[in-house]
Amino acid sequence: FIGSCVSVLSGEVAQLHYCCFVYRFSTSRQTLTWVPDSFFSRSIFIDRDPSLFAPILNFLRTKELHPRAINVHMLMHEAEFYGIAPLVRKLQLCDELDRSSCGNVLFNGYLPPPAILNVFKGMDSDLFSVLCVCVRVRVCTCLRARVCLGQSSDPGMVRIICGHHNWIAVAYTQFVVCYRVKESTGWQQVFTSPRLDWVIDRVALNAKVMGGSLGDNDKMVAVASVTEIILWAICPDGNGNEIGVFSLGVPVEALFFVGNQMIATSHAGKVGVWNAVTKHWQNQDVVPISSYDTAGSLLILGCNNGSIYYIDVQKFPLRMKDNDLLVTELYRDPTEDAITALSVYLTPKTSDSGNWIEIAYGTSSGTVRVIVQHPETVGSGPQLFQTFSVHRSPVTKIMLSEKHLISVCADNNHVRTWTVTRFRGMISTQPGSTPLTSFKILSLDDVDGHGGCSAGTEIGPYGERDDQQVFIQRVVPDTDKLYVRLSSNGKRVCEVRSVDGTSITAFTVHECEGSSRIGSRPRRYLFSGHSNGSIQMWDLTTAMEIAGKVDIRALGGPTEEELLELLDQCDLALTRTPDSTPRASTCRYMFSY
Structure with a gap:
């Protein structure tokens, strides 16, 4: 066997001239074919990394594995290619020794995909758009529904997460869900919007309405797509009432609250304001x-x-x-x-x-x-x-x-x-x-935009003005790993990895208020949204405390090896x-x- 890059020319095996070295392996047919229906039972032509073939051949010879001397993830990829099921299973078990579905010490919580996702996934979006069976027919036309629904390939993934006080709002492709946390009961789902007929591009949350006609305990959540904005009031019992549908007239680039006022801005030179007291929406032309x-x-x-x-x-x-x-x-x-x-x-x-x-x-x-x-x-x-x-x-x-x-x-x-x-x-x-x-x-972006929403993957910096801010780095779109880095010097605070192996499609950093106990302080969390619709929470307060006790001077973002491994798993033709x-x-x- 020639264990380097080779090609087949006119039925003959020829070494490529740019190869500077050749690995030769000698073994028997019995050794290679003891695993039924593997790659070796069908072919003897190998165009793979020779350094990774050596431990595979050794496993076929001895049926033993020494995980400390290998890169488990890279070898697992090769074992899957060769179809060696026993080795793949052993490597998966090795990987699980260092990675638990319960997460590491920084893993703080898991919110499963909302049940309504199962209902929405069962609906045919193409048929929905053609028939224009719209929940909000007054907001869009059949043509616009067709365009908007075609912008996302996965209606179940998390697009945007935002937080305010002890609440978070999670935007999926066509609906938004709000959660709140209490020390005694944990995170509770308290509001789910109707299914919308267009893709959500922006989301804003106000969990502390100060007076006004809405009442002291009411909350507000808003979503925007292209030029339209829908605003709901969330009542103490968790039910939501639609306040109104508003149009900025131009694409909404930013949506947020200042006190009771909902603000929408556009690069085109428009500012829209809705006031909770007057219940009036007003557009203003600016530069x-x-x-x-x-x-x-x-x-x-x-x-x-x-x-x-x-x-x-x-x-x-x-x-x-x-x-x-x-x-x-x-x-x-x-x-x-x-x-x-x-x-x-x-x-x-x-x-x-x-x-x-x-x-x-x-x-x-x-x-x-x-x-x-x-x-x-x-x-x-x-x-x-x-x-x-x-x-x-x-x-x-x-x-x-x-x-x-x-x-x-x-x-x-x-x-x-x-x-x-x-x-x-x-x-x-x-x-x-x-x-x-x-x-x-x-941070490489998804060219076609199907991997998430740019509003949901902002790198930061995140954090309070009188404290250390952090950047969140997602190197490639289809990854289950995030790097948390100090904004002041770029050094790595920690890395977090999805506990269920799903890709991370959105993230944000938010401080939740402390408990009612005297002296309790807010804690900072990283919220990651995933391709399967789940939310995973990570304790950045603990991460910062740990980082402050160890020497992190030599550790920044992904190392060269980590970067190459991420890029190897990514189709660069689909990123920018x-x-x-x-x-x-x-x-x-x-x-x-």
């Missing part, structure tokens, strides 16, 4: 939007003309008569580059006149700037504080926190970080923001690297309203 963030009751918009605008949504009901959302220009970039990422940091109150406001933003040219506004000089507007020209591609994400300034550009998620110096809580130039590290968060199109800043997840 094309390329990023946004929130700060208290303020909605901050970064626009293509280089300007930063703000809307005080608390004042929204007061402006109903003239149908104006009171959009005010806050700052204009000196070079008028498009503002492609925004992050607002509110320091502790320093005077009776207000907060010291700090804003970090990135531009389409790769520039990163920090501007600040003193409480005593609110009327004069923010002043330029620092400028960094370290990116050569558009900045896609930015985060300004108590200790760090973090920016990400479109060059395969290239991250640059700085340490931030503060004096009495306020950013300082002594010694100023100093460079900390540079790394990449490689992140494009250079600026997206809305993900730092909106960092605020509690």
